Structure formats: structure tokens, C-alpha cells
Amino acid sequence: VQLVESGGGAVQAGDSLRLSCETSGRTFGKYGMGWFRQAPGKGREFIAAITWSGDNTYYADSVKGRFTISRDDANNKNTVFLRMDSLKPEDTAVYYCAAAVHGPPITHSSASNSNLYDYWGQGTQVTVSS
Numbered sequence: 001v002q003l004v005e006s007g008g009g010a011v012q013a014g015d016s017l018r019l020s021c022e023t024s025g026r027t028f029g030k031y032g033m034g035w036f037r038q039a040p041g042k043g044r045e046f047i048a049a050i051t052w053s054g055d056n057t058y059y060a061d062s063v064k065g066r067f068t069i070s071r072d073d074a075n076n077k078n079t080v081f082l083r084m085d086s087l088k089p090e091d092t093a094v095y096y097c098a099a100a101v102h103g104p105p106i107t108h109s110s111a112s113n114s115n116l117y118d119y120w121g122q123g124t125q126v127t128v129s130s
Contacts, residue, residue, distance in 0.1 A: 003021055003022070003097050003098070004121055005096065005123060006019070006020050007020050008095060009125075012129055013087060013089055013128055016086075017083075017087065018081060018082070018083050018084070019081065019082040019097075019124060020081050021035075021079065021081070021097030023078045023079065030053070031078060032051050032105060033049065033069075033100070034097070034106070034117055035047040035048045035049070036096045036097075036114060037091075037096065039090075039093040039094075044114055045060065045093075046112035046114070048067055049069065049111035056106075066086045067085070069083075078099065082095070082097075087126075088128060089130045091126060092127050092128050094125050095125075095126055096120055097121045
């Protein structure tokens with residue numbers, strides 16, 4: 001499975017962005033997907049996740065109410081989006097999408113565990129200026 005993120009960029013505080021993550025390779029079946037980010041000098045941080053069915057979504061407290069994760073499984077593709085509203089300078093980071101393909105389904109307690117995810121994209125930069 002290959003993951004490719006897009007949609008990052010440089011914006012002002014209060015602006016919105018929509019990140020996309022397209023999959024290729026093993027695209028049959030559905031699997032849980034997540035978004036993480038890494039700011040300079042910091043570790044990788046969980047942002048949001050969505051289950052394979054799309055019925056459940058999970059968010060970090062830092063983005064709850066501002067970010068929305070969704071998925072589009074048309075044409076048997078696992079495509080995931082991250083809508084980011086009311087962006088803040090502290091949202092500046094490289095954003096990564098990830099796929100939980102081989103392990104157990106994503107749950108509320110496991111969604112933030114990066115070890116659950118088997119495949120990662122290369123990341124897309126988001127820069128928010130004040």
C-alpha cells in the first residue's frame with residue numbers, strides 16, 4: 001500500500017485547509033486510516049482516525065471541533081481527507097496519513113497508537129502564520 005498526501009500549504013491563522021490522502025497498491029477491502037503530525041523538534045502526534053466503515057472517528061483534544069476526518073471509498077479506494085478549520089500557528093507541522101491494514105481494527109483506545117498503522121505517507125507541510 002502506498003499513501004500520498006496532498007493539500008498542504010502556507011496559510012494565515014484562522015484559515016482552512018483540506019488535506020487528502022490517496023492510496024495505491026493493495027486497495028481492495030477497507031481499513032482504518034489516521035492522520036498524525038510532527039512539528040520541528042517534536043515527536044509524532046496523533047490527530048485523527050477513522051474506522052474502516054467510516055462509522056467512527058476519533059480526534060486529539062488539540063484539534064477536536066476544528067478538524068474533521070472523512071473518507072471516500074468509491075472505486076474501492078481508501079481515500080481519506082482531513083478538513084482543518086480555524087488553523088492556529090501551533091498547527092504548523094508535517095502531516096502524515098497512515099493505514100492500519102494488517103492489525104486489529106481501530107478503536108477509541110487504540111487509534112492514537114502509531115504502532116497500529118502499517119503504512120505511512122511521505123507527509124505534507126502545513127505552515128500557519130499569525
